Amino acid sequence: MTAKKIHKQKAYGEVGYALEEQVGFVLRRAHQRATSVFQRLMGEWDITPLQFAALVKIRDEGRVSQNQLGRLAYMDPATVMGVVGRLRTRGLIRVLADANDKRRTLLMLNSSGLELLEQLEPVALKVSEQTLDPLSKEEQKTLIELLRRFDVTAE
Amino acid sequence: MTAKKIHKQKAYGEVGYALEEQVGFVLRRAHQRATSVFQRLMGEWDITPLQFAALVKIRDEGRVSQNQLGRLAYMDPATVMGVVGRLRTRGLIRVLADANDKRRTLLMLNSSGLELLEQLEPVALKVSEQTLDPLSKEEQKTLIELLRRFDVTAE
DNA sequence: CCTAACTCATTTGTCTACAAATGATGCGGA
């Protein structure tokens, strides 16, 4: 019914600017899909992608300062503030002052954080799986590799 | 300098959960790159990726209702509200009531909206170009195609 | 022709995302 209207979109070879061929647009779409799958599978634990990423990074490091965590998980300082605050409120991490550098706040998982993370990791693998479902195994590998190339540029 | 710390991240074949190999994580990264390039090139016009997408879609359709626009640009109703509000405030679109359906609000570009959009489109192409810069032409095509496959599922 | 189910715009609330500014602290070089 409404499908007819859709065809008014600029088609592939058309002259003008085709929004759905621009990287930013399709990346946004793909990212929406990924977070949607994440919410569906992780919803029952009430955790967000960023909160999960933070837990993983904190555990991998043992102990990190907030800024360090931000660099590892690609969050800017303001965003880290929020994420860390919520993890702290939920009692998943321990926050302590760095004796060697009074500017720093050190973060580490406490036992409930570690326990939760261990429950979550297998689910996170399912999230990746389901997100990538429309692609063949070969294509999945290609996609991840191409996306990771955006990283090298450091910037 | 700090590069040494980075190697504490789980390496490729390691046992545990490797965050940087999960789709959601790399998609988020890639999307960050795209919006960062967008801001850098579009900053001088003070426009955001979503606002630009909305302008394109409104022009392509001629006139759209808000919900329709949301479906075309993949924004939910609450997000559309904000974007449309800002475009209206800046005087780029015209908002009128639909005579046939009193629930609906119709949107269309006014002359300044159209004029701005025409200035912006060539810049938007540069945004895509620069974003994709780390990849070869061949890889760029592959990436876009793979990303667009996430769309077909309709979901 | 009437009502139940749907659609539309809108609000509220939570969570990313980032720019820009701030004050406290640390550090390197003259």
Place this chain on the structure above:
DNA sequence: TCCGCATCATTTGTAGACAAATGAGTTAGG
């Protein structure tokens, strides 16, 4: 040694992203 510059955490402000709820309006089926 001390002074400028960098780094750290933090705040404020704007904008996307979405869930959930609401009331007005439309449509389809009985």
